[in-house]
Amino acid sequence: MEEEYKKELKFQTRAVHVGNDIDKETKAIKRPITMGNSYKLPYDPSNLNWSSADSNLYTRNGGSNQQYLQERIRSLENGEDCVVLASGVAALSGLFFALLESGDHVIFSSVTYIATYRLLNELLNNKFHVETTIVDTSDIDAVKSAIRPNTRLIHIETPGNPTISITDISAIAEIAHEHGALLSVDNTLASPFNQRPLELGADFSIESLTKYINGHGDSMGGSITGKKEYLDIIRQQSQVNLGGTISPFNAWLIMRGSVTLPLRMRQHNENAQKVAEFLESNPAVSFVSYPGLKSHENHEVAASQMSPGFGGVLSFGLKADHDTHNRFVSNLRLITSAVSLGHDESLIVFIGEDDERQYLYPEEFHHGFFRFSVGIEDPDDIIEDIKQALERLKMQQE
Ligand SMILES: *Cc1c(COP(=O)(O)O)cnc(C)c1O
Numbered sequence: 001m002e003e004e005y006k007k008e009l010k011f012q013t014r015a016v017h018v019g020n021d022i023d024k025e026t027k028a029i030k031r032p033i034t035m036g037n038s039y040k041l042p043y044d045p046s047n048l049n050w051s052s053a054d055s056n057l058y059t060r061n062g063g064s065n066q067q068y069l070q071e072r073i074r075s076l077e078n079g080e081d082c083v084v085l086a087s088g089v090a091a092l093s094g095l096f097f098a099l100l101e102s103g104d105h106v107i108f109s110s111v112t113y114i115a116t117y118r119l120l121n122e123l124l125n126n127k128f129h130v131e132t133t134i135v136d137t138s139d140i141d142a143v144k145s146a147i148r149p150n151t152r153l154i155h156i157e158t159p160g161n162p163t164i165s166i167t168d169i170s171a172i173a174e175i176a177h178e179h180g181a182l183l184s185v186d187n188t189l190a191s192p193f194n195q196r197p198l199e200l201g202a203d204f205s206i207e208s209l210t211k212y213i214n215g216h217g218d219s220m221g222g223s224i225t226g227k228k229e230y231l232d233i234i235r236q237q238s239q240v241n242l243g244g245t246i247s248p249f250n251a252w253l254i255m256r257g258s259v260t261l262p263l264r265m266r267q268h269n270e271n272a273q274k275v276a277e278f279l280e281s282n283p284a285v286s287f288v289s290y291p292g293l294k295s296h297e298n299h300e301v302a303a304s305q306m307s308p309g310f311g312g313v314l315s316f317g318l319k320a321d322h323d324t325h326n327r328f329v330s331n332l333r334l335i336t337s338a339v340s341l342g343h344d345e346s347l348i349v350f351i352g353e354d355d356e357r358q359y360l361y362p363e364e365f366h367h368g369f370f371r372f373s374v375g376i377e378d379p380d381d382i383i384e385d386i387k388q389a390l391e392r393l394k395m396q397q398e
Contacts, residue, residue, distance in 0.1 A: 011076065011193065012262040019072035019255060033252045034064050053235045061240050065251035070223075072258060073213070076192040077205050079225035083235045084251060085244040088188060088208025089115045091222030094238025095184060095204060096120065096153075099230070102129035104152040109137040109167060110360035111160030113186065113208075117357060120155070134360065137167040138298055140175070147179050157186035159302070161341075162351055162371040163361050164189070164289040164315050166298035169305055173201030182230075188212070189313050189341070193265040195306045198225065211342030212312075214257040215264050219250040264344070264376055269309025271382060272374040276314050278383050283319075284390050287364045290314035313341050317369040324393060325350050325368055331389035334381055341373035346382055348372045 006018050023031050039056040041048070053061050066084050074082035085091050096119055100106065108120055117134075124130040133146045137156045154176045158167040169185055176183040184204035185197035191212040197205040207213055209221035224234055239245045269292075276290035288295070291302035292310035302310060318325055329337045335346040352368045359366075374382060 006075070014075045015072070015261050016259050018075040019068040019070075031064075031068055033248055035248050051236070051240050053240050059248065060243060060245045062235070062245070063248050063251075065248040065255070066246050069209075069221075069246075069251045069255050069258075072255065073192075073207070073209075073223045074225055076258075076261070077187075077198055077207075077223075077225040078192075078196050079198045079205065079227075081228040081231035082223055082225040083231055083238065084209065084246055084254075085222045085224075085238055086246045086250075087220045087244075088113070088186075088206070088210055088222035089119075090238065090242075090244030090246075091206050091208070091224050092116055092186070093119055094222075094234055094242060094244055095206065095224050096124060096130075097242060098234040098237040099182065100124060100128075100130050100152060103131075103150060105131040105133070105148045105150045106153045106155060107133050107135055107137075107143060107146045107151060107181075108155040109157050109160055109165070110134050110357070111136075111163045111165045112155070112157045113161050113188070114357075116155065116157070116186065136165075136360070137172060138165050138301075140168065140171050143172055144175055147175065147181070151179060151181045153182050153184060155184045155186070157189070158195075158305075159189040159291055159311060159313065161189055161313070162315055162369075163365055164291065164296075164313060166291050166296070166302045168298075168301045169195075169197050169200040169202055173203075176203075177201070190306055190311050191261065191265055191342070193262050194269070194309055194311055200305055203227065203230070208342075209254045209258075210340065212265065212268070213261055213342075214254040215261065215342060215344060216253075216257050217340065217343035217345070219253040219257075221246050221250055221254045265309065265312075267376040268312030268342075268374060271376065271379040272310065272312045272314055274379045275372070275374050275382055275386070278386070279314075279316050282390070284393075286317040286319045287369075288314060288316040312374045313371065314374065315365075315369050315371050317364060317367065320393070322352060322368050325370070327396060328389050328393055329370075331392045332385055333388070334377065334385040335372075335375075341371070343373065344376050346373065346375035346377060 037059045070082045156167045182203040185202045188208040204226040279288045
């Protein structure tokens with residue numbers, strides 16, 4: 001299939017075709033996995049750049065399965081260039097270490113994946129003298145007033161893990177660019193099916209491929225998509241020097257999983273909306289945070305930047321104590337208590353009162369809450385499971 005033709009195709013078609021082609025050697029209609037670590041050198045290798053990330057030389061510098069996946073993710077994110085790495089955290093650290101230096105200032109969301117907080121606020125701040133400010137980035141004015149002359153990067157996550165807060169991507173992009181800073185968006189909870197940060201003005205879109213893009217809970221990966229001028233630097237640092245290269249097998253698995261991203265996301269969107277509405281109407285539930293609900297404080301912003309849906313992750317609490325939250329989870333029969341999200345199956349995790357960042361969250365999150373990744377099972381079965389787990393709580397109390 002011609003490359004130019006592929007570019008004209010719709011998202012769902014590109015998820016099937018971009019990055020795949022007829023294998024030249026066997027004529028197989030799926031490209032194979034290449035597990036070799038090293039590649040035959042040219043007749044005279046003396047002029048080779050041993051640290052190049054652009055040629056097939058040594059698999060840490062890059063390999064073919066990784067490159068196929070990069071083509072696909074770049075296309076789905078609608079970006080200029082993409083690097084795929086060993087995990088979502090490898091992507092985050094690759095970006096931060098490649099772009100930041102001591103003396104730089106970073107503004108980041110008060111709601112982010114925990115490793116983002118550790119990387120920026122502990123590792124880069126304490127050991128490498130990068131200045132950091134934690135801000136509720138759903139508050140545009142708070143972001144504006146946090147800007148310093150040395151602000152190099154604003155990093156946001158929307159929807160944010162674990163409170164499912166929403167940040168206005170184009171508004172923050174405008175502030176960043178007005179002050180000569182870059183904007184990176186962790187897009188993992190939305191996936192490029194529902195939200196494409198680069199189209200909204202962000203400089204980088206980060207995905208944990210481990211989550212929705214692979215979608216089957218059986219491999220890890222991460223990606224950074226953005227302009228080539230930065231991606232060249234990031235690729236060099238994150239792979240060749242920091243060694244965050246993805247394994248060919250994981251790249252192949254994620255390639256396979258990503259084919260059905262649009263189909264799965266439609267079901268995640270639909271199921272999460274139904275489950276969120278069910279929870280909101282249940283008297284045992286203290287609050288539900290899901291951007292598809294009108295009650296979400298930033299529903300309007302979410303609706304303006306997410307389409308066709310709001311993803312599969314929500315958070316909620318019960319009008320109950322810590323122990324009752326745990327008993328609710330142990331009463332579940334279908335939904336599994338486990339970390340991670342974006343898998344085919346429903347996963348729930350109880351986040352207790354001792355999260356060190358809880359003081360940054362709104363009041364309703366201070367007493368412990370669930371992060372719930374709604375799977376693609378039949379939504380009636382998911383809702384039934386929650387109902388019976390709540391029923392059994394009542395019996396346990398009597
Ligand atoms: C899981 C997750 C990450 C980290 O990804 P890994 O693949 O587990 O390293 C980063 N950001 C968000 C929002 C995540 O949910």
